[in-house]
Amino acid sequence: MDYLKAKGIKSLSGEIEISGAKNASLPLIAMTILAKNRVDIKNLPDVADIKTLLKLLSNLGASCNYELAGTTVDTSTINHTKATYDIVKTMRASILVLGPLLTRFGHCEVSLPGGCAIGQRPVDLHLKALEQMGAKIEIKSGYIEATAPNGLKGCEIIFDKITVTGTANIVMAAALAHGKTTITNAAREPEVVQLCEILNANGVKIDGIGTAILTIHGTSGKLLNISEFKVIPDRIEAGTYLCAGAITKSELTITKVEPKHLNSVLAKLEEMGCSFTITDSTITIHPTKTIKPVKIVTQEYPAFPTDMQAQFLALATQANGVSIIEERLFENRFMHVSELQRMGADISLNGNTATVNGKSKLSGTDVMATDLRASSALVLAGLIANGETNIHRIYHLDRGYDKLEQKLKQVGAKIERLEE
Numbered sequence: 001m002d003y004l005k006a007k008g009i010k011s012l013s014g015e016i017e018i019s020g021a022k023n024a025s026l027p028l029i030a031m032t033i034l035a036k037n038r039v040d041i042k043n044l045p046d047v048a049d050i051k052t053l054l055k056l057l058s059n060l061g062a063s064c065n066y067e068l069a070g071t072t073v074d075t076s077t078i079n080h081t082k083a084t085y086d087i088v089k090t091m092r093a094s095i096l097v098l099g100p101l102l103t104r105f106g107h108c109e110v111s112l113p114g115g116c117a118i119g120q121r122p123v124d125l126h127l128k129a130l131e132q133m134g135a136k137i138e139i140k141s142g143y144i145e146a147t148a149p150n151g152l153k154g155c156e157i158i159f160d161k162i163t164v165t166g167t168a169n170i171v172m173a174a175a176l177a178h179g180k181t182t183i184t185n186a187a188r189e190p191e192v193v194q195l196c197e198i199l200n201a202n203g204v205k206i207d208g209i210g211t212a213i214l215t216i217h218g219t220s221g222k223l224l225n226i227s228e229f230k231v232i233p234d235r236i237e238a239g240t241y242l243c244a245g246a247i248t249k250s251e252l253t254i255t256k257v258e259p260k261h262l263n264s265v266l267a268k269l270e271e272m273g274c275s276f277t278i279t280d281s282t283i284t285i286h287p288t289k290t291i292k293p294v295k296i297v298t299q300e301y302p303a304f305p306t307d308m309q310a311q312f313l314a315l316a317t318q319a320n321g322v323s324i325i326e327e328r329l330f331e332n333r334f335m336h337v338s339e340l341q342r343m344g345a346d347i348s349l350n351g352n353t354a355t356v357n358g359k360s361k362l363s364g365t366d367v368m369a370t371d372l373r374a375s376s377a378l379v380l381a382g383l384i385a386n387g388e389t390n391i392h393r394i395y396h397l398d399r400g401y402d403k404l405e406q407k408l409k410q411v412g413a414k415i416e417r418l419e420e
């Protein structure tokens with residue numbers, strides 16, 4: 001198993017190029033199930049979760065050809081519709097094939113994803129919506145067995161909670177359904193917006209894109225001809241590197257980014273004393289010598305993203321004063337706290353709220369990654385801790401960060417990947 005060894009450094013400088021968004025890529029790969037043609041996808045990130053979903057599609061009989069220059073997916077050769085536990089257990093976003101498989105083939109079996117480190121993460125809202133669209137859903141020995149022999153029927157869906165992959169799943173199910181589907185309380189994340197924009201550009205009329213009320217006009221089973229598209233930049237990767245600039249008090253420029261997707265993250269960094277030079281595809285962070293404490297509440301887009309909570313918690317350990325960070329989306333997304341405490345951070349937890357007393361002097365030690373974003377928080381801490389920090393179980397990191405240590409090394413970080 002690999003681990004990362006990071007040494008506390010003075011500062012970083014230079015440019016970091018942002019890769020395609022993991023959380024846009026996953027629904028877009030699942031969307032190819034709706035196509036009759038071979039689909040060309042540009043700018044997929046080189047991360048494990050993408051490979052996992054492509055493997056899942058290949059296991060169903062699709063032909064997937066992943067290359068850095070571009071990936072092609074042809075789902076016309078899919079010959080069965082059972083997404084098995086061995087793959088789904090490694091990546092819960094596999095649930096994204098449920099809607100497309102059901103709406104195209106009229107039946108599918110998808111392993112229940114189970115929870116993950118950050119929370120129980122049920123899929124009840126996905127299933128309830130599909131039942132409202134006429135599907136028969138049964139849970140049998142850990143599998144979701146879904147059937148809709150006459151296809152799905154458009155209807156009015158109201159999500160009790162905003163769900164990102166739930167919205168994506170139902171948008172894709174509705175794409176081939178009979179009639180119109182309205183989703184109220186839809187997720188507005190940029191990744192959901194891109195999915196809707198691409199479907200809308202390829203034969204599925206969708207109204208309300210980017211709002212909380214989506215109306216999808218189904219094609220009544222007619223498969224789509226999806227032209228080549230390019231995945232949007234990863235706003236969470238971008239936010240992570242901005243935090244690297246802030247925590248090491250370095251001026252860094254991130255390129256190939258979409259600044260408007262980062263408004264709530266930039267606003268919080270400004271509150272902490274940073275400033276920015278922004279163009280239409282780059283952001284340069286001008287760090288502050290004295291980081292100010294901050295109050296953060298994680299909520300759905302366009303509010304502050306839960307996927308940036310761990311990174312900001314690491315940054316808050318270096319602020320002069322008390323920061324309060326409240327996690328509202330997941331019930332167990334503070335596992336990075338105990339590892340940061342072992343490095344010397346002064347953090348107290350009370351339910352879903354962390355109180356961070358900065359500024360703490362962090363010392364390098366062995367720490368363990370527990371989930372994707374917690375891993376990046378530990379890397380950020382390792383960049384400024386005294387001595388060396390060894391971050392173990394970085395398979396979590398490799399799920400969602402494309403060449404992280406290379407990107408940090410090229411701006412001066414002392415970080416390397418070693419074998420345990």
Ligand code: EPZ
Pocket residue numbers: 022023026093119120121122123124125126127161162163164165166306307329330331372373400
């Ligand atoms: C997506 O997960 C992202 N993953 C997560 O990113 C992200 O943290 C999350 O959205 C919130 O922004 C992908 O896009 C692949 P949700 P998702 O359904 O869709 C509850 C990362 O680090 N809920 O929006 O699974 C749920 O428990 C990952 O890249 C139900 O109760 O999240 C949570 O409390 C981590 N029933 C809340 O809604 C359901 O049927 C939001 O979950 C579905 C969700």
